[in-house]
Amino acid sequence: MDLEDRTAVCWHGGDSGTWPDRAWKRRSIMLLMMAGLLASTVFSAVIGWPDASGALTFAQRITGVLFIFSGVVQGAAAIAALDYWGKRQGRASGAIVLLGVIIALTTDSILLSLWLEEREYTHYLLVYASLWCWSIWALFILVREKSWKGIPQPKTFAAGVVATALLTALSLAYSTMYQPAAAPMHFTLKAKFGKAWKDRRLPFVHVPLTLYMKNTGGVPVYIVNDIYTVRGRAALYSEGEEDLTAEWRNSVEREGRREGEAELYVDRLRYTTISSGRFSGSGNSLDVGQEYSLERVFQLPSDARYDTVSVEFQISYMRKDRGKLDVDEFRVPHPSWNERDSRYYCPPEICGEQLVYHGRVRHNNNLINMTRKPRYVTAVWSPDGRFISSISSLRFDFSGTGDYREERRELERYGATRSRAGSEISVAELLGSAGV
Incomplete structure (x- = not known):
């Protein structure tokens, strides 16, 4: 073989005079x-x-x-x-x-x-x-x-x-x-009062309340937080000497009127929380087509000074096809008044009494997990109506130093949103159905 023939031999790093293998x-x-x-x-x-x-x-x-x-x-x-x-x-x-x-x-x-x-x-x-x-x-x-x-x-x-x-x-x-x-995400929520019953032994009326939830969308979800709150409304009635706009303007300037309400004969609204509780529980999931209902009974005095009773029912949830929640960690409630849990403790005179749920969430596309810091889901609940749900890269604390833009971005990324339903009934109707 001709070692100088370039068509037969290819030299790397030298020629025929150099040993080719390094x-x-x-x-x-x-x-x-x-x-x-x-x-x-x-x-x-x-x-x-x-x-x-x-x-x-x-x-x-x-x-x-x-x-x-x-x-x-x-x-x-x-x-x-x-x-x-x-x-x-x-x-x-x-x-x-x-x-x-x-x-x-x-x-x-x-x-x-x-x-x-x-x-x-x-x-x-x-x-x-x-x-x-x-x-x-x-x-x-x-x-x-x-x-x-x-x-x-x-x-x-x-x-x-x-x-x-x-x-x-x-x-x-x-x-x-x-x-x-x-995949669409839809929820059906219902809250309805039932027929009231008079207590023969005590001067109270028992009012049934039915709460209903169904996943009518195309994707399973995690329930992050939920709450229902029953409130009684007391008001000062007038003859309606002012027009509706003036009455509404005066009511907006005073504390008590809910946003978007305008009534001519009702003023000086005062709301009192009668009953508040959980519906499903943080960390539970709801598959497509699955439904869940709950019946509760709350009490009203027979001589209640409320004119109406209303219930507000709301849940926050996130899509399961975008994230996987560590439910074993998230389902554990952390009372804010527990001094032994320094991470979640907050003096009651500052934060009140509330329950905190906190857990890791992982994106269902593991490429995202490889390129991002860990994300955590936080839910805060208290019977006075405190209802917070957030997703952030920060570990939980009560300092309030979170990045709200990041939280909004993460809520959209994991498909987290809220649904709510409500109902209102006059106390006169409730007492009438109970024969009071």
């Missing part, structure tokens, strides 16, 4: 390639397994399976790197290594682009930023050596790589953008 360099490249591919294999499995095993929707599970499959390909590429920088017994070993590097570069580029949206530091940032730099170096080495030349049909190989990339991109777009937006 073993230390070849083995160093081989070890770096294998180390990066094996790290990418493990990282792809870490990304894909939570979605593949626990995602709510089929598309999200397929996305997780694709990441696990890409990890398998990268593991095969690590084995092929041993052959490509060794004896090169397999003709396609170089192309397999190239495919594994392209997958790693694509995955790490997606993660970095998602991280740039919020720029929040996580420990995973060190992993995929380092792997992104490694994949750029590895791609440069493989392109310089034209590692794809060993396969018999390079165009078919390139078409397969493009098709795989498009399938992965479409799956990600469908599971993260289209499907959560396409």
Whole structure:
């Protein structure tokens, strides 16, 4: 063989007068390639397994399976790197290594682009930023050596790589953008008073109250917070000498009138909380089509000085197809007056008495979890009507230093919202139905 014939022999780093094999360099490249591919294999499995095993929707599970499959390909590429920088017994070993590097570069580029949206530091940032730099170096080495030349049909190989990339991109777009937006979220809430009954032993009237909730939308939800409040209204009646606008203006300037109300003969409203309680409980879930009802009885004095009694029923909830709530942690109530729990303690003279629910929430697309700080759901409840639900990256405290813009953004991201219902009845009707 003519060693100077460039069509038969390709020299790297010298000519026929130089020994072509630099073993230390070849083995160093081989070890770096294998180390990066094996790290990418493990990282792809870490990304894909939570979605593949626990995602709510089929598309999200397929996305997780694709990441696990890409990890398998990268593991095969690590084995092929041993052959490509060794004896090169397999003709396609170089192309397999190239495919594994392209997958790693694509995955790490997606993660970095998602991280740039919020720029929040996580420990995973060190992993995929380092792997992104490694994949750029590895791609440069493989392109310089034209590692794809060993396969018999390079165009078919390139078409397969493009098709795989498009399938992965479409799956990600469908599971993260289209499907959560396409599934509607609707709730039906009802609150209704029943027929009152007079107590023969005590001067009280027992009033039944029925609360009803049904998930009429297309996606299951977590109940973050709920409350119902029964209030009695006392008012000062007048002959209506003023016109409606003047009466409304004067009522708005005085404390007591609810926003949006205008009445000509009623003024000086005073509301008293008669009954307040929970309906479902924080952390419970409601599947599509599932319904839940609750019946309560509250008492009114037979000589009650209220003119009307009203009930306000509201719940806050978040979509299960966008986040997974740690319900075991979230369902545990933390009384604010418990001094032994320093994290949730707040002096009653400052905060009153309230219950705090707090727990971790994870996005159903694990790529988001890899590029964001942990998110926490907080619910605050008290019988006087305090009803707060928020999602934030901050651990709970009573300092009130949260970022409200972040909370609004996170509520939208996880599809968290509220629904409410109400009803009002005259005390005269209640007492009349009880025969008082």
